[in-house]
Amino acid sequence: MDCIFCKIVNGSIPSQKVYEDSEFLAFLDIHPVNKGHLLVIPKEHHETIVDVPPELLSRLMLVVQQAAEAVRQVTHADGFNIVQNNYRAAGQEVPHIHFHIIPRFSDDGLRHWPSKSVSDEEMSSIRQKLKDALHI
Numbered sequence: 303m304d305c306i307f308c309k310i311v312n313g314s315i316p317s318q319k320v321y322e323d324s325e326f327l328a329f330l331d332i333h334p335v336n337k338g339h340l341l342v343i344p345k346e347h348h349e350t351i352v353d354v355p356p357e358l359l360s361r362l363m364l365v366v367q368q369a370a371e372a373v374r375q376v377t378h379a380d381g382f383n384i385v386q387n388n389y390r391a392a393g394q395e396v397p398h399i400h401f402h403i404i405p406r407f408s409d410d411g412l413r414h415w416p417s418k419s420v421s422d423e424e425m426s427s428i429r430q431k432l433k434d435a436l437h438i
């Protein structure tokens with residue numbers, strides 16, 4: 303398969319590995335937002351968060367949690383972002399699910415997304431549709 307993260311998993315392209323076990327891998331992002339920017343992936347190829355088997359996703363989140371704390375401690379970050387993009391429209395460039403752990407600093411100059419104005423009617427409408435769509 304022509305997936306760059308699968309190639310990292312099988313060792314055919316190099317990576318700066320930080321953690322590896324039988325199911326997961328954490329490695330440095332080649333274009334870090336800040337130093338210490340880490341990616342955590344399952345070794346099994348799944349494209350987006352909705353494609354990952356729930357049990358695997360649960361275990362993946364535990365690795366993300368531990369890795370985030372390691373990033374925070376080692377970089378002395380003031381905070382961190384966990385970012386996970388799904389599909390191209392949301393900025394997903396590599397179609398193999400990955401969580402970004404991005405150390406953040408009070409003075410790093412990065413901004414969050416701008417907000418949009420949504421009317422009360424639109425808010426009510428989308429709220430109802432979401433309630434109806436969510437079956438847990």
Ligand code: AMP
Pocket residue numbers: 306315317330331332333334341386387393394395396397
């Ligand atoms: P996304 O836009 O969420 O799909 O993020 C993909 C991330 O993978 C980007 O931040 C890239 O810098 C990173 N990336 C792409 N190729 C590599 C690679 N060979 N090693 C490490 N990180 C990579």
Ligand code: ZN
Pocket residue numbers: 305306307308309346347348397398
């Ligand atoms: Zn893959």
